[in-house]
Amino acid sequence: MAERGRQLNLAVGAGIAAAAVVLALTLGTLGAVAWRAEFAARLGPSDWAAVRFTLLQATLSALISVTLAIPVARALARRRFAGRGVLITLLGAPFILPVIVAVLGLLAVFGRAGLLSQFLGWFGFPPFRIYGLHGVVLAHVFFNLPLATRLLLQGWLEIPAERFRLAASLGFSARDVGRELERPMLREVLPGAFVVIFVICTTSFAVVLALGGGPRATTVELAIYQAFRFDFDLGRAALLALVQFAIGAAAAGLALWVQVPQATGGGLDRVAERPEAAGMGHRIADAAWIGLAAAFLLLPLGMIVLRGAPALFSLPPAVQAAALRSVVVALSSAVLVLALALPLAFAVWHLRGRRLAGWLEALGYLSVAASPLVMGTGLFILLYPVADPVALALPVTVVVNAAMSLPFALRALVPAVARVEGRFGPLADSLGMRGLARLRHLHLPRLRRPIGFSAGLAAALSMGDLGVIALFADPEQATLPLQLYRLMAAYRMEDAAGAGLLLLILAVTLFWMFDRGGRVNADT
Amino acid sequence: MRYPIIAAGILAIAGAVQAQEKPELTVYTYDSFVSDWGPGPQVEKAFEEICDCDLKFVGAGDGAALLARLRLEGERTRADVVLGLDTNLTAAAAGTGLFAPHGVEASFDLPVAWDDPLFLPFDWGYFAFVYDRTKVPNPPRNFAELIDSDLSIVIQDPRSSTPGLGLLLWVKSAFGERAPEIWEGLNRRVVTVTKGWSEAYGMFLEGEADMVLSYTTSPAYHLIAEGDDTKAAAAFDEGHYMQVEVAGKVASSDQPELADKFLRFMVSDAFQSIIPTTNWMYPAVVPASGLPDGFETLIQPEKALLYSPEEAQRMRDAALSEWLSAAGN
Structure with a gap:
């Protein structure tokens, strides 16, 4: 028993150590920033404009995404068609799609020289202007409409099919079904979906950097970047970082308060019989919504492939080097996120029922509210006296990226560890299986799926990240997303398209490899 | 038996390092200066012919970002020379205390008089x-x-x-x-x-x-x-x-003589004749060959x-x- 106790302490100790790292990365860096701010700097009118713009664009983005998701999710919930499964899988794609690549695709469709403007031109309309608030909101809707659709679709499919049958036998019209069955569900699901998207949009950086079009559209994240990068005004950057953290914390608090639906993805393949919506009008409307949503999602992706393919094999050496660097960063982030998430998940299991477990898990989710740029600024302030932060740009990027994907990893691993230990733990105990043996024979085979998923997600997110690296990267150690942004900034759109396609391929491949690896022989 | 081989390997590596040990001059500049079509490649070739050194341009962002980069790195910077600030930024740059006097005299063809001890113009x-x-x-x-x-x-x-x-x-x-x-x-x-x-x-x-x-x-x-x-x-x-674009010598440079040499080279004909048709600006010192044909059409x-x-x-x-x-x- 004594040995079992030591084992337990080891697991808990490792978990607490991991939690301490996360704490240092989130609140520690924030503390460094607050200490540096010294209240000497003042926020100017343009900083307050950035705060207002941040809230405005996040509200609009969330509102539009959720509103448009209602008819799309309803159509997906009540129609069966070839490719429905593929389409629903694709709704998950924007999550691992590098932001800067999506921007490139959106420019190819909605830019001044893009498809939409050409189309408008045929009818004598002026070209569409993408830069500014509407461009930012457009990009955010592109990213979040699929998420909102998945969340609402989940809500729809959780309405028992029996109720729809009952409604049909009572002769309900589509409007009655909407009032009696759908609206109560939406009332429960919509606020949560809205808040999730709002939170995501408040920390938007790369989209605003590329599509903001100047001071009119500056988020707090972008203002931090500018204060840091152009004015080197650490005091103001620090103050803005505090503002950003307050926004993030308030939004996260809002998310806790409103119940947030979970997009677990299970059971999205059932379609209830819906005789009330069988009429031609409904079918056409549903087809139109699904078609529009699919086009909105797929056209930009298609344009990336189309425009990027010619340049893909003749990319400048600088892009190739950046791609290699990015792969190393992504793999390191994946390893690091597991090194943090696994001990945390084990510790949470060992401490189950105690208050400390709750605290540990909550700590792991803390980085949801933190912003990468705040973390970057804080790490810079901490590192600057002892080392050259520019030389450490890549390791810092690895660490920040890992911290940002930690919540997703925990979400997958904590319940999985509980399941494995709950089912096989007593047996393993009775066999005296401990330490590495237990890890190898009990945990790894059964946790392959969540481990693969977590690592894949971390690698893909890290691959596409354009945040902290933009703060203090040397051009010679640019990652692929930064290199891509630099090509766009130099308006070398052909090379940028090629680099964009390469980045897309790498991010998807990394995710697929890990996720796939986790599924092999894992049918336990 | 293995040791001699290893020793030979180490010697070979040491030899390679020695052969590479040309002094390196690092110049921070803006991105378009170092691009393939900018002045960077030609300037590098021309200066390396006379300096017996390795000239390394580092593109570090445009204008203010270039200065912020230097402030970010402070005295730890690898830069020996910063090229590409302009007179709107030189007061802030001088305020950092990171620059040393250039000590170069030249007769400039600028529409304004020039007597800045820290910064030397290269085009306008x-x-x-x-x-x-x-x-x-x-x-x-x-x-x-x-x-x-x-x-x-x-x-x-x-x-x-x-x-x-x-x-x-x-x-x-x-x-x-x-x-x-x-x-x-x-x-x-x-x-x-x-x-x-x-x-x-x-x-x-x-x-x-x-x-x-x-x-x-x-x-x-x-x-x-x-x-x-x-x-x-x-x-x-x-x-x-x-706009008068200038360069300055970084005080913490570990190659001060080479930096001086580069700044003197910068106001010579070899550098100045590259400027008009690569950076597309007026040279700070018009070279003996004059301005290229076509410049007379400009307003x-x-x-x-x-x-x-x-x-x-x-x-x-x-x-x-x-x-x-x-x-x-």
Whole structure:
């Protein structure tokens, strides 16, 4: 028993150590920033404009995404068609799609020289202007409409099919079904979906950097970047970082308060019989919504492939080097996120029922509210006296990226560890299986799926990240997303398209490899 | 038996290191200077022929970002020379205490007198709005006409780019108290504000705007390099703000002699003759061969506007917040 106790302490100790790292990365860096701010700097009118713009664009983005998701999710919930499964899988794609690549695709469709403007031109309309608030909101809707659709679709499919049958036998019209069955569900699901998207949009950086079009559209994240990068005004950057953290914390608090639906993805393949919506009008409307949503999602992706393919094999050496660097960063982030998430998940299991477990898990989710740029600024302030932060740009990027994907990893691993230990733990105990043996024979085979998923997600997110690296990267150690942004900034759109396609391929491949690896022989 | 081989290997590596041990001079500059079509490659070749050293250009962002990068690295910086600041930034740069006197004397062909002990000019030009003659038959002759036109323009962010800051000070020096009002009008013409010059100019060439903030010398590029005479700079009767681009020696440099040598080389004919047809600016010291053919077609502003570095620094913050509040609304 004594040995079992030591084992337990080891697991808990490792978990607490991991939690301490996360704490240092989130609140520690924030503390460094607050200490540096010294209240000497003042926020100017343009900083307050950035705060207002941040809230405005996040509200609009969330509102539009959720509103448009209602008819799309309803159509997906009540129609069966070839490719429905593929389409629903694709709704998950924007999550691992590098932001800067999506921007490139959106420019190819909605830019001044893009498809939409050409189309408008045929009818004598002026070209569409993408830069500014509407461009930012457009990009955010592109990213979040699929998420909102998945969340609402989940809500729809959780309405028992029996109720729809009952409604049909009572002769309900589509409007009655909407009032009696759908609206109560939406009332429960919509606020949560809205808040999730709002939170995501408040920390938007790369989209605003590329599509903001100047001071009119500056988020707090972008203002931090500018204060840091152009004015080197650490005091103001620090103050803005505090503002950003307050926004993030308030939004996260809002998310806790409103119940947030979970997009677990299970059971999205059932379609209830819906005789009330069988009429031609409904079918056409549903087809139109699904078609529009699919086009909105797929056209930009298609344009990336189309425009990027010619340049893909003749990319400048600088892009190739950046791609290699990015792969190393992504793999390191994946390893690091597991090194943090696994001990945390084990510790949470060992401490189950105690208050400390709750605290540990909550700590792991803390980085949801933190912003990468705040973390970057804080790490810079901490590192600057002892080392050259520019030389450490890549390791810092690895660490920040890992911290940002930690919540997703925990979400997958904590319940999985509980399941494995709950089912096989007593047996393993009775066999005296401990330490590495237990890890190898009990945990790894059964946790392959969540481990693969977590690592894949971390690698893909890290691959596409354009945040902290933009703060203090040397051009010679640019990652692929930064290199891509630099090509766009130099308006070398052909090379940028090629680099964009390469980045897309790498991010998807990394995710697929890990996720796939986790599924092999894992049918336990 | 293995040891001799290893020893030989180590010796070979040591030998290779020794052979590589040419002194290295690191020059921080803006991105377009080091691009394949910029002056960087030619300058590097020309200087390495005479210096017995390895000249390394590092592109570190545009204008203010270049200076911020240096401040970020402080005395730890690898840079020996910083090339590409302009007079609107030199007061701030001098304030960092990171620069050492250049000690170079030359007879400059600048429209203004030069006596800055820390910074040495290498080229200069006038800011101007560039347009396509075939698309804009009647270009505006001043800011008022531009504001009243229906032309679209692309400008650069003054916080990140030197032309952007130049425009800010152009408006301020030409209109003084009326600057906010001018900006309110100009903003109606602005399609987008880009981070740097390259992006803005690229957008103009792609037809995303009718005019772009650039230099009176930009049309020379199209004329000389592309044989295209459709691009022109609009002459404004308020006068044109000038940009004088400078380089400075970093005080903490571990190659001070080499840095001095580079700065002397910078005002010599070898460097200056590269400038007009790669950086597309006027050379600070006109080389013996004169200006290339085609430069005589460029407009000559009737009035040159330029704040002293101290004035520019004083004006910058006020002008910037005027611009931000005009643009933010």
